[in-house]
Amino acid sequence: MKDFFKFIISKPFLKQLIYVIIFLALVLLMVLLWLRFYTNHGQKLELPDYINQELVDAQKDADSKTFEIIVTDSIHKVGKPGGLIIDQNPTPGSMVKEKRKIYVNVTKYAADRIKVSDLPVLYGSEYDQKRTELKYLDISSRIKAEKFDRGEPNHILEVWYNGKLIIDNKIIKTDLEIEKGGELEFVISKPEGGKDFIPDLVCQEFIAAESKCMLSKFQIGRVTEIGEITDRNTAFVVSQVPAYDGSSMISHNSAIAVTISQERPDECK
Numbered sequence: 308m309k310d311f312f313k314f315i316i317s318k319p320f321l322k323q324l325i326y327v328i329i330f331l332a333l334v335l336l337m338v339l340l341w342l343r344f345y346t347n348h349g350q351k352l353e354l355p356d357y358i359n360q361e362l363v364d365a366q367k368d369a370d371s372k373t374f375e376i377i378v379t380d381s382i383h384k385v386g387k388p389g390g391l392i393i394d395q396n397p398t399p400g401s402m403v404k405e406k407r408k409i410y411v412n413v414t415k416y417a418a419d420r421i422k423v424s425d426l427p428v429l430y431g432s433e434y435d436q437k438r439t440e441l442k443y444l445d446i447s448s449r450i451k452a453e454k455f456d457r458g459e460p461n462h463i464l465e466v467w468y469n470g471k472l473i474i475d476n477k478i479i480k481t482d483l484e485i486e487k488g489g490e491l492e493f494v495i496s497k498p499e500g501g502k503d504f505i506p507d508l509v510c511q512e513f514i515a516a517e518s519k520c521m522l523s524k525f526q527i528g529r530v531t532e533i534g535e536i537t538d539r540n541t542a543f544v545v546s547q548v549p550a551y552d553g554s555s556m557i558s559h560n561s562a563i564a565v566t567i568s569q570e571r572p573d574e575c576k
Contacts, residue, residue: 374408374409396410429474448491452494499560508563509546509547512544513544525559
């Protein structure tokens with residue numbers, strides 16, 4: 308017994324005991340590490356929401372969580388800065404494995420452009436209809452001015468972009484490119500405010516003179532009768548005020564006073 312006690316406290320025995328303890332500790336550590344890896348292997352993680360985040364910031368966060376972000380497409384979004392994540396797949400909150408690839412679409416830094424030749428036909432078209440069509444192309448519209456035109460009201464006469472005329476009845480700058488999100492300005496038609504040459508009514512039957520005035524957007528004003536008028540419609544215009552001279556113009560809706568006679572004037576025969 309005394310010899311056994313001396314043996315277990317001897318340096319060789321203690322040295323071997325220490326080796327055994329160290330070996331067992333290493334084995335235990337390796338077992339714990341293996342168990343941890345085995346337990347976590349295949350573990351599912353909740354996918355963060357990267358939508359509306361800057362791509363650079365999202366990539367840093369994904370790297371820290373063992374995910375990989377892959378950009379599949381870039382899309383221009385009016386009013387949004389470039390490099391912003393606008394959708395992701397798998398969707399936020401999905402349970403995924405480690406090292407999962409996340410596919411995202413981001414906003415473009417530069418706006419898309421569309422050629423004037425690819426726009427809908429604008430000149431001569433009804434403004435409200437074309438404004439709706441342009442809206443679908445992400446192009447806004449604004450009325451720059453109104454101008455008299457003999458045609459239908461509210462129709463496009465001119466198109467301006469960045470202060471320059473690009474479309475009217477004579478020109479169309481087909482190769483010019485319009486930024487999506489940009490604005491086109493329009494000059495549209497209106498029926499009021501125009502002028503026209505004074506029509507020649509003398510020697511016309513009253514009904515014909517009245518129709519001629521209406522076509523030129525004038526009206527018959529005061530009517531003076533000479534002698535007996537049996538049928539005003541077939542009476543002849545003897546004189547008019549203002550008089551016709553071939554060059555003078557008056558505003559639309561102006562009244563032209565006439566003098567009529569049932570008999571055709573001699574100078575009209």
